[in-house]
Amino acid sequence: MKNAHPEMVSDILHRRFDAAPMLENLIATRRQLHRHAEIGLNLPLTQALVLQELTELDLEITAGRDLSSVTAVLRGGKPGPVVLLRADMDALPITEPSGLPFASSTGAMHACGHDLHVAxxxxxxxxxxxxRDELPGTVIFMFQPGEEGYAGARTMIEEGVLEAAGERPVAAYAVHVDCMKDSGTFFTRSGPMLASASSLQVHVSGTGGHPAFPEHAIDPIPIAAEIVLAVQSFVARRVPATDPAVVSILKITSEQLAPNALPIGVTIGASVRTLSRDTFALMREKLVPLVSAIGEAHGAPTTTDYQDSYPVTINDPHEASFALDVLERLHGRDGVQVLSAPLMATEDFAYVLEQVPGALVVLGARPTDVLVEGAPGMHSAGAIFDDSVLGKQAETLAELAWRRLQST
Incomplete structure (x- = not known):
């Protein structure tokens, strides 16, 4: 692989940071976070733990106004630019059945590994x-609530996280664990890394009526079925195969409970995922009028609600190349894989990467005693993570920041 920063990687084989002495404490912190999992933008227990860990250090610390975020600024002893490192902190509304000694008892669960991200x-x-006396620049540490559908990163940006050090970062990095990938192996790529996500809600209005005389009514069910097929056909024929989109119908519900009556309405819920800004815009612009036209053709009024969630997570080519180079030199070629295609999951770190060049890296955290076949997936109640990767995660984040500051 061609080095992104050949002038600064000559000694990168020398391990600058060693997290082994703190690994036991990192695991304990992660398990404490896991036990007290919280949802959304308001994470008082999580925020308090983070603040407790940081207040004894020589940092500039700011708490969020509209969310339980924590921003910490570390100023190095040598002049240099600013780099941002980010961790998301929130859990999912899932009841954990694991029975582990540190299992969550809050009705929420860290089924996406955010407890590892924080630790x-x-x-x-x-x-x-x-x-810090040798650090050639400044690091912003971004501890962010509300990644799971609340756009916490966007709110932190609005509250000034990118200006927390007085000047904007030249680069931003995040490491996301994955309980289905080999423990300790890193994965990333240049360009689109994760998909955008939007939701499409459609309500088709009918008139109700007797199923024996459908000609005297407007039946919304076949109209809804036509909409479902049309949306799928739109993806197959209007979206380039080289820049794919995925539309998944998540629900079709009727407003009729009687067993012998046509419904007065049907609601369709769909998820829309894309891998480029152009296709993201195309889906938003074209799907709503397509749905409306089908309803109009049948005399059935439709209402649509198209909600953008997260944009495409795009790794800057220069920063992705830099990150891959650092990862390979730090962990060896066997410990790093370049993804051949983007993943269709989403991340609100995308909001940061829209404004600051950077890269999202995935770190495998599947326990060694869990087989790939049948391994519980991310966001499932059975998700389980190997928290022995925390040392490697901490070292990698520190190394990325240090080397990037040194390269400018």
Whole structure:
């Protein structure tokens, strides 16, 4: 692989940071976070734990106004630019059945590994803080609530996280764990890394009527079926195969409970995912009038609600190349894989990457005693993570920040 920053990687084989002495504490912190999982933008227990870990250090700390975020700024002893490292903190509304000693009892569950993200970033803070006199620049640490559908990253940007150090970062990085990928292996790619996500809600109005005399009524069910097929055909024929989109119908519900009456309305719910800004715009512009036209053709009024969620997560080519180079030199070629295609999951780190060049990296965290076949997936009640990767995660985040500051 061609080095993105050949002038600064000559000594990268020398491991600058060693998280081994703190690994036990990182695991304990992660498990405490896991036990007290919280949902959304208001995470008082999680925020309090993060603040407790940070307040003893020489940092500039700011808490969020409209969300339980924490922003910490570490200023190095040498002049240099600013780099941002980010961890999301919220859990999912899933009841955990694991029976683990540190299982959540809050009715929420860290089924996406955000507890590891927080603990890993706290480790990176300590590693960089220990060498702050030598640090060639400034690091912003972004502890963010509300990734799971609440756009917490966008709110933190609105509240000024990118200006927290007085000047904008030149690069931003995040590491996301994955309980289905080999433990300790890193994955990333240049360009689109994760998909955008939008939701399409359609309500088709009928008149109700007797099923024996459908000619005297407007039956919304076949109209809804036509809409479903038309949306799928739109993706197959109007979206380039080289720039795919995925539309998944998530629900079709009727407003009729009687067993012998045509419904007065049908609601369709769909998820729309794309991998480029152009296709993202195309789907938003064209799907709503397509649905409306079908309803109009049948005399059935339709209402549509198209809600954008997260934009495409796009790794800057220069920063992705830099990150891959650092990862390979730090963990060896066997410990790093370049993804051949984007993943269709979503991430609100995309909001940061829209404004700051950077890269999202995935770190495998499937326990070694869990087979790939049948392994519980992310966002499932059975998701389980190998938290021994926390040392490697902390070291990698610290190394990415240090090397990127040194390269400018």
């Amino acid at each position: 890993g970033l706290l480790g990176a803070v300590r590693l960089l803080h220990e060498r």
